[in-house]
Amino acid sequence: MVQLNFNNRFVAELPGDETGILQSRQTPDVCWSAVEPTPVARPVLLAYSSEVAGMLNLSDEEVHSEDFLAAFSGNRLLPGMTAYAARYGGHQFGNWAGQLGDGRAIALGEIINNNGERWELQLKGAGMTPYSRNADGRAVLRSSLREFLCSEAMHHLGIPTTRALSLIASGDRVMRDMFYDGNPGLEPGAIVCRVAPSFIRFGNFEILAARGEHELLLRLINFTIGRDFPQISLQSEDYLATWFHLVCERTARLVVEWLRVGFVHGVMNTDNMSIIGLTIDYGPYGWIDNFDPGWTPNTTDEDWRRYTLAQQPAMARWNLARLADALATVAPSRTLLDEGLVHFDATLQSSLSGMLAAKFGLLKWTDEDAGLVETVFDLMQRAEVDMTEFFRALANIRQHAPDLTVLRSAFYQETLYHNHRELFNTWLARYAARLALQKDTDEARRTRMNLVNPRFILRNYLAQQAIEAAMRDDLSLIDKLMEAARHPYDENIPAELTAKRPDWAINKPGCSMLSCSS
Ligand code: AMP
Ligand code: MG
Numbered sequence: 001m002v003q004l005n006f007n008n009r010f011v012a013e014l015p016g017d018e019t020g021i022l023q024s025r026q027t028p029d030v031c032w033s034a035v036e037p038t039p040v041a042r043p044v045l046l047a048y049s050s051e052v053a054g055m056l057n058l059s060d061e062e063v064h065s066e067d068f069l070a071a072f073s074g075n076r077l078l079p080g081m082t083a084y085a086a087r088y089g090g091h092q093f094g095n096w097a098g099q100l101g102d103g104r105a106i107a108l109g110e111i112i113n114n115n116g117e118r119w120e121l122q123l124k125g126a127g128m129t130p131y132s133r134n135a136d137g138r139a140v141l142r143s144s145l146r147e148f149l150c151s152e153a154m155h156h157l158g159i160p161t162t163r164a165l166s167l168i169a170s171g172d173r174v175m176r177d178m179f180y181d182g183n184p185g186l187e188p189g190a191i192v193c194r195v196a197p198s199f200i201r202f203g204n205f206e207i208l209a210a211r212g213e214h215e216l217l218l219r220l221i222n223f224t225i226g227r228d229f230p231q232i233s234l235q236s237e238d239y240l241a242t243w244f245h246l247v248c249e250r251t252a253r254l255v256v257e258w259l260r261v262g263f264v265h266g267v268m269n270t271d272n273m274s275i276i277g278l279t280i281d282y283g284p285y286g287w288i289d290n291f292d293p294g295w296t297p298n299t300t301d302e303d304w305r306r307y308t309l310a311q312q313p314a315m316a317r318w319n320l321a322r323l324a325d326a327l328a329t330v331a332p333s334r335t336l337l338d339e340g341l342v343h344f345d346a347t348l349q350s351s352l353s354g355m356l357a358a359k360f361g362l363l364k365w366t367d368e369d370a371g372l373v374e375t376v377f378d379l380m381q382r383a384e385v386d387m388t389e390f391f392r393a394l395a396n397i398r399q400h401a402p403d404l405t406v407l408r409s410a411f412y413q414e415t416l417y418h419n420h421r422e423l424f425n426t427w428l429a430r431y432a433a434r435l436a437l438q439k440d441t442d443e444a445r446r447t448r449m450n451l452v453n454p455r456f457i458l459r460n461y462l463a464q465q466a467i468e469a470a471m472r473d474d475l476s477l478i479d480k481l482m483e484a485a486r487h488p489y490d491e492n493i494p495a496e497l498t499a500k501r502p503d504w505a506i507n508k509p510g511c512s513m514l515s516c517s518s
Pocket of ligand 1: 100101102103104105131132133135136137138139267271272281283516518
């Protein structure tokens with residue numbers, strides 16, 4: 001018997017639409033709609049995260065039970081679960097898109113674990129809700145597997161993220177037009193159980209402001225602060241601005257963390273922005289192989305290039321400004337909210353320089369370092385240098401004998417290496433001179449650098465290989481990737497999981513380009 005200690009504050013304290021009607025519609029004056037998951041044919045547990053299970057005080061035995069499979073495939077609710085879909089809106093690719101909501105996510109409630117921590121459980125792909133609009137409420141195996149693996153990989157990299165408890169094949173087939181090219185096909189369906197302290201997004205606030213539901217907006221703000229921001233007192237003057245300040249700060253820190261590891265979210269719409277600063281909604285995300293600030297994995301964004309690697313801080317700020325617009329409809333002062341955005345800029349700058357200093361092994365960031373870093377980023381882009389491999393190799397450079405061959409493994413192409421050798425040598429000399437200015441040893445620097453520059457990232461081609469194997473019922477690569485993801489900074493990771501992108505993956509769908517069709 002799976003036992004979880006539910007305490008569902010979101011539904012208990014905020015108004016909901018309790019009709020249970022699934023028909024797609026506008027749902028004014030509520031924050032959620034009651035909706036039961038739609039059962040699936042033949043659920044099979046494909047993978048789970050033992051860390052997340054542990055966090056929920058679930059034993060291995062419980063995870064492998066019939067109860068678990070039934071509950072986390074959406075086939076049966078456990079005692080204490082209250083299933084609902086949240087109402088939210090959002091700005092998508094820069095435009096207000098109106099009401100969106102959980103179209104295929106169904107929350108199961110909040111549990112309190114043995115440590116007193118609150119965790120919300122949510123199924124993704126569990127069927128239709130009033131927010132499904134023209135879609136089916138389902139998710140395919142390939143995108144569910146990507147979400148499952150990446151959530152856990154991000155967590156172990158030390159990056160705030162929603163977690164993933166389980167990946168369950170539904171046994172049903174789902175129709176998708178993977179590339180929006182008029183060739184839909186049936187694909188295996190799956191359901192991920194996501195876990196986070198809160199799934200509230202910027203869009204939950206935006207929809208209420210847009211619809212003029214100001215009283216409810218204020219209620220949601222107070223609820224969010226009361227539940228998810230215990231450090232802020234609702235009694236204090238300007239608590240709303242203090243809170244927004246903190247949201248700005250967390251969001252700034254989050255995007256800097258993405259830049260640190262070369263993660264591109266791919267769809268930073270305001271409905272995909274977590275109010276508590278987590279990475280949320282893994283869709284057409286990707287990881288940088290050869291360094292390219294202008295890269296996005298999302299084919300839907302190919303022309304506009306709104307959500308590329310380097311654009312992420314600016315887009316986060318733009319999203320925060322939209323949140324500020326929404327909050328301003330009930331806040332005592334717009335000026336105080338604008339100060340939050342200024343705080344975002346300051347946090348971004350300090351986090352960015354701190355992060356870059358750490359990546360390059362510098363003990364302190366000085367203004368001149370910006371030039372050093374920009375020069376090498378420019379070179380890395382032109383010479384198509386692998387970002388992850390470069391920083392691990394850079395840690396092995398010896399200050400008194402800088403040697404470019406140490407970095408050779410980070411280059412994809414011999415000719416590009418050859419053509420840029422002189423420029424890299426010049427840069428290395430400059431880097432060595434910079435290192436000489438600090439009291440340090442090669443070994444101490446290498447140790448520090450290897451704590452912030454991962455050896456293992458969930459490269460796009462690796463996730464794709466895991467998907468293709470899983471389609472053949474081979475789950476071994478999922479296990480291997482999960483194991484590597486647990487220790488991403490360790491040197492001793494199987495070589496096949498740290499290899500640079502192979503040539504076959506350069507233009508392969510799923511490896512270099514992804515659509516939102518998931
Ligand atoms: P996303 O791009 O995944 O963040 O989704 C944007 C909006 O579309 C959200 O409201 C989703 O719930 C909804 N949505 C995406 N895919 C589906 C689907 N298969 N069924 C129902 N709603 C969906
Ligand atoms: Mg979304």
